[in-house]
Amino acid sequence: MAFAAPGVLLAPVLGRPDGVSLHGRVLKEAPGEGSSALSRNVRRLAARNWEGAKVEVDFQGVVATVTSGHDGYFEVNLRPPEGGRFAVGASRAQARVGEVSTSARVEVVEDARALLVVSDFDDTLAVTEVTKPTKLVSSALLKDAGTQPVVPGMAAFYGCLRGGQGAPAFALVSGSPIQYLSRVEGFLSRHGFPEGFGVYLRDIGPGTLSGYKQPLIRRLLQQFDAPVVLVGDSGEKDPEVYAQIREEFPGRVRAVYIRDAGRTKDASRFRDMVLFKAPREAAEHAVGAGLADAACVSAAFVKAAPATAAPTPP
Known part of the structure; x- marks a missing residue:
């Protein structure tokens, strides 16, 4: 089974102007595209988790580094610079492990959002x-x-x-x-x-x-x-x-x-x-x-x- 290595999953999340929590998973092998749904799904599920990977995350200029856990999972809470606020609306967060990076949409929800x-x-x-x-x-x-x-x-x-x-x-x-x-x-x-x-x-x-x-x-x-x-x-x-x-x-x-x-x-x-x-x-x-x-x-x-x-x- 062919893999391209490594891989980073970063989930799209909801955030607030005063803080955003990002999470995802690091894989030792990023599954390739595959020629069928079966091959793609098997590769997704079979990819090995990477414990101890150093993950650099960046959102609206705020950068932090976190280490992935035993199952490859990582989570980091970001705060805007002192006295500032994250811009409301959609923007992208990045996660990088070595030379491999990915991005995900973050929807920063204004405090007045009613539902x-x-x-x-x-x-x-x-x-x-x-x-x-x-x-x-x-x-x-x-x-x-x-x-x-x-x-x-x-x-x-x-x-x-x-x-x-x-x-x-x-x-x-x-x-x-x-x-x-x-x-x-x-x-x-x-x-x-x-x-x-x-x-x-x-x-x-x-x-x-x-x-x-x-x-x-x-x-x-x-x-x-x-x-x-x-x-x-x-x-x-x-x-x-x-x-x-x-x-x-x-x-x-x-x-x-x-x-x-x-x-x-x-x-x-x-x-x-x-x-x-x-x-x-x-x-x-x-x-x-x-x-x-x-x-x-x-x-x-x-x-x-x-x-x-x-x-x-x-």
Whole structure:
């Protein structure tokens, strides 16, 4: 199996004017492109982590060096120069290991941003059928950004969400492995989801088989003061995770939207949540809750005109 070495993964993140936290992973071998989705995915998952790599990160002229941990993971918190602030909006951060470098988008969110949307990925935005092991494995290994099916209407739903100061900040918190970072980013771009997602993927290991979402979501809610919308699906534990977060942060969660992906017989799982089959249902609810633009939803989800009976021949 051919590799180009080494490799650096740097995740796109949300930041604040007073601080940005960057994270990623260093690989001893950067997987090549591969001739098929299977070869690309296997190479992503097989690339060895690099412990002890010196990683130099740079964001808006603030530079720091950090050492990767046992799994190649690194994280660094950057602060603007004394008395300054990071510029609001989109800009790029860089990470370098030796002669190898990469970059990622950082969306610095203004303090007045009025809505934070925290979203799942598998079976919420992308059709992966997590509840069916055979199809899940097929999706994980045989699909890629260009072939992974999208949940129709979810990009339109997200594009119509609004806070008091305009478009929300979006954070993707998913059980997809961090090695699939480029695949997830490519999927979001290909299917027209709003730009500026922070992407927070799972560091695969025995300690992350469960309970991996709550710490990430807690950090986001502690980092940003904005009201929150949580979006997930019914196939795994999103309703339970989101109910826990809502209880821990009283008054912060404006709405919880759960896509019907099966396992919906127990209605108590979805108490005070919006369980929807079609994204239009979620979008129309969001309009009523003051979370989405009515004109945008009306234009994005044009209702089919009633069928017209064929004229009777003379």
